[in-house]
Amino acid sequence: MIRLENISKQNGQQIVFIEASAALQKGEKIGLVGPNGAGKTTLFRMITGQEAPDEGQVSVDKGVRIGYFSQDVGEMAGRSVVAETMEGVGPISALTAEMAELEAAMGDPDRADDMDEIINRYGEVQGQFDELDGYSLDGRAREVLGGLGFSLEMMEGDVGLLSGGWKMRVALAKILLMRPDAMLLDEPSNHLDIESLIWLESFLQGYDGTILMTSHDREFMDRIVGKIIEIDAGGLTTYSGGYGFYVEQRALAEQQQQAQFERQQAMLAKEIAFIERFKARASHAAQVQSRVKKLDKIEKVEPPKRRQTVRFDFLPAPRSGEDVATLKGVHKSYGSKTIYEGLDFQVRRRERWCVLGVNGAGKSTLLKLIAGASEPDTGTVSRGPSVKMGYFAQHAMDVLEGELTVLQMLESRFPQAGQAPLRALAGCFGFSGDEIEKRCRVLSGGEKARLVMAMMLFDPPNFLVLDEPTNHLDIATKEMLVEALSKYEGSMLFVSHDRHFLAALSNRVLELTPDGVRTYGGGYTEYVASTGQEAPGLRS
Incomplete structure (x- = not known):
């Protein structure tokens, strides 16, 4: 169906592929893996014809429709979310508008002389509309958008007013609604909450076309793909089986x-x-x-390529008292929306609470209250006197100074540490080689998040409050973080949509529901066994 035959590709000084070959057969679901910068996006762009190999050939069978979801979603504005989603299938909105104009013209006595022409054109437009399955498309678009977390109100709103993360979901919805013969999905699990992630998982499992996808969520990938193509040192190696295999x-x-x-x-x-x-x-x-x-x-045997592995070991955190954080009778509202009414909750030493709840349930609000980034309307929030807290949230990236390099930023925070341990720390969080000399102002959102986390963990607090800490981390860095945090002896309160992270690190679950809070004595794995669901929003 899609074949890459002896392709070679060089971007500037970097050799990306050397005589690499792979094939995608009809109906296969394939995971594309490799270290950052290995050439995954370049491969997608070659399959779609946006780039050409320097040597070799990329061939796609005649008539195969390809849908490509990338992290670069482009401009979106001027349409409702549902209209923008349907536009991915074809010129539905233009055909709808023309049909309305032609219907008005058919009822206009002043256009009687043009009636034959109008009726003929209406037949043509209606035929195109039928071919695109226009009459059922609106319903199917809303079903996909609903699965990705859009409310009915959001579906009718202007797509241009959405945040970048929600625009990503619209771009993904356009590809899913199109149902092409082959989907190329570059990190489709980014920006999704756990309910949307599980819905997408189910959708892709039931999709009968070919999938080639990257994902930093190993659980998500493992449940979908049955084959892996690895990019490493310019070559493509195919493995039969899922990611774990x-x-x-x-x-x-x-x-x-x-x-x-x-x-x-x-x-x-x-x-x-x-x-x-x-x-x-x-x-x-x-x-x-x-x-x-x-x-x-003699044909020489080469030693195996050494994949760079990252490890990070915490320095021992100072011991806290038994009572780490306490909320009593907390009320919190935003405008007319009430988040909490009389919330009582306590974190004790060495407890690792993961917080679950649907969008808008107040997960991030709880973390902000405990971190002191927000105040309750009434009630009290207190932390123990010996608690040293580390709080990771998106706004935490504001602490970075744009003109400093990554290394200089670390040195300014830890002037006594010395370069060797700081370079090792940076390497653990994905800044190797020349990347440590990048200025903070040119870092991507993901790179900034990794740098902030590195600074937070180098001088360890005894209470970690983490809001989606695994966003933007690749699988290797996530594994490093999970391994390091599993040995961490402090307390934790965190929100994450990564089920591997939740299962590996939690020993308590706090579920926020419209009827109040529910607590579970075991971790996320026990929560799933107890409720029969992987997320609160999936429960009937």
């Missing part, structure tokens, strides 16, 4: 290649030692020549 197979292949490499190195050393020992002796000349020729013909 790929990780196992890759580790096994590396072990086998390392063993093969070591065996060959031992054999080569033995042969070279023989040649060096007897090369000057005429009695052994034939044997020496024979072994030299043998070595020339």
Whole structure:
């Protein structure tokens, strides 16, 4: 269906692909993996024809329709959300408007002389409208938008007034509604809450076309794909199976290649030692020549490519008292919307609370109240006297100074630390090589978030309050964070849509519902077993 044959590609000084090949068959669901900057977006752009390989060929079977969701959504304005979504399928809104004009013209006695022409044109327009399934399209568009978290009011609103994250959802909805033969999805799980993520998971599982997707959410990817294409060092390697199977197979292949490499190195050393020992002796000349020729013909085994792995170990956090944070009788409203009425809640030492609730339930508000970033209307919020808090929220990125480099920012925060540990810290959070010299003002949103988190964790607090800490982190960095936080001995209160993160780190669940709060003594895994659902918004 889609074939990449011996493709080579160079962007500036960077060699992205060297004689790489892969194939996508009809109906396959494939995960595309590789380190940041490996060429995943370049591959998508070559398949869609936006870029061409320097050598080799990208071929797509005739008649195959491709839908491409990228992180660059472009301009959206001037239409309702539902109209913008339908526009992705074809010129539905233009056809609807023309049909309305033609219907008005058919009832206008002054246009009687043009009636034959008007009726013929109406037939043509209506035929195109039927071909695009126009009459049912509005309902299907609303179903997709609803699944991605849009309220009825938002669907009717101007798409231009939405935030960047919600515009991303509209762009994704356009591709899903189109139902092309093949979907190329570049990080479709970004900007989604857990309910929307699970809805999308179900939609893609039931989609009968071909999917090639990237995602930083390993749970999401594992439930959808049955094949992995890995980009590494300019090559494309295909693995049959899901993401978890790929990780196992890759580790096994590396072990086998390392063993093969070591065996060959031992054999080569033995042969070279023989040649060096007897090369000057005429009695052994034939044997020496024979072994030299043998070595020339041997195909050398390369050592396995060493994937950069990141590790971060917390310094010990100072011990807090038993009572970390306490809310008593808290009321909080925004305008006419009441968030809490008499909320009582307490975090105790070494508890790790994950906060669940549908959009608007007050998850971020709770974190702001406990962090002191917001005040209750009535009631009290207090933290223990020995509590040292670290609060991660999107606005936390405002603390970065634009003209400083990443390294200078870390040095300004930790002047006594020395460069070596700060460079190691930066590397753990994705700033390696020259990236540590980037100025903060040119960092992407994801890079800024990673830098803020690095600064927060280097001098560890004993109470972490984290609002969506895994946004923008790739799988390797998430794994590092989960491993580090699993050894962390402080208390935690966090919101996340990453189910792997929730399951690995929580030992308490606070669920915010319209009827008040529910608490669960076990972590997220026990919550799922107890409720039968992975998120509150999915419960009937």
